[in-house]
Amino acid sequence: MAQADDARDEGRRRFLVKVGAAGLAGSGVVATLGTVAFSDLRAYNERSPVFKLGRPEDFASGTRVYLDGPRLFVGRDTRGLYAVSAVCSHLGCIVRDGGEGFACPCHGSRFDARGAVIGGPAPRPLSYVALTVEPNGLVYANVASRVDPDDRLEV
């Protein structure tokens, strides 16, 4: 009789341990997913990725200027306007324009005049971003939209 009770107790304890472990694991998964969801806002109170750059004639042929707001080098060559992101493809510092190319002050990445990597730890070339002319005649850049380095805005 006593042995039967012990066996029943043993079975009950194992069952409770299993229930407890499953509950712990389950709440761990829920807590992890909940933290990921909690950390992401449904709407961002942040500036738009679209920036107004100015009139097309502000950018003279053969020149390239740095615009601090959108963190872009905007220039014009014989084929039209282009915009190169100044954000280093390595860890996100702002590269400087040395005329012949770009150099990053943080970890020494170097890029040629087209933004291709020629030295340092950068894994990818500098990105080119989309330019458009809106009906008001002004040039806008969308820094979230990447384009081919050969794309030009003909204005």
Add this chain to the structure above:
Amino acid sequence: MGNVRANLRRLPAFLRAAIFRVGMPDSDRTRLKAVMSSLFLHIHAPKVHQHSLQWWYTLGLGLISTFLFILLTLSGVVLMIYYVPSVGEAYGRMQDLMHAVAWGRVLRNLHRWTAHGMVVAVLLHMMRVFYTGSYKAPRELNWLVGLALLVVTLALAFTGYLLPWDQLGYWAAVCGVNIAASPTEVTDALGVTQSLDVGGWQRQLLLGGREIGGDALNRFYVLHCVVLPLIGAGFMALHFFRVHKDGLSRPDESAAARDDA
């Protein structure tokens, strides 16, 4: 009335006896008793081999790390009284601490140098444990807990670096957060970033946005002042408990173990 006066007269002695359970120890037995009945002293293993107590064996690096952590907690709490974690305020509050608050410059530099010192002490402690082979059985778990504490220490240093909201901290945070986002390189290579963007989640978790701004500063502040110190204190309790239970390793331990076998 006489009883009250007599009790009051005995109060100091009562208190002393309640705090120092064992009087001034005068034998090995009472010395052991004094150590065992004290919260702080009993952290040490009750039995320690003579060789482990030679100063050059541990160099006291674990205790040094602990004391630096306590110093950082105290100076950090005081700094919190003047610091405000907002984009508009943080840098000015840091400058106030440097110029307008009595002892502010001392406190801030104390916090800063103690933080550097703790990273150095923790790394040296880890090297000591490695070179003396103290990570071997039965102390493997404590080595792993120590690794967790190393990560917590480095995370505390990293999150604290952004709080003055100066150029140095800002760009360090930009780089650090992009390092946290680097699993994206792997998921990109595998072509699964659309469904399993681990790097993006980590970045999101730290920044609370697409770029470093007020949300990121607030998250770093919460991590630095609450989350990481609590995690660190928890792991430290486990670390000390294991030191108490496993005891210190000793210079001739492996040789002794071979002889025993």
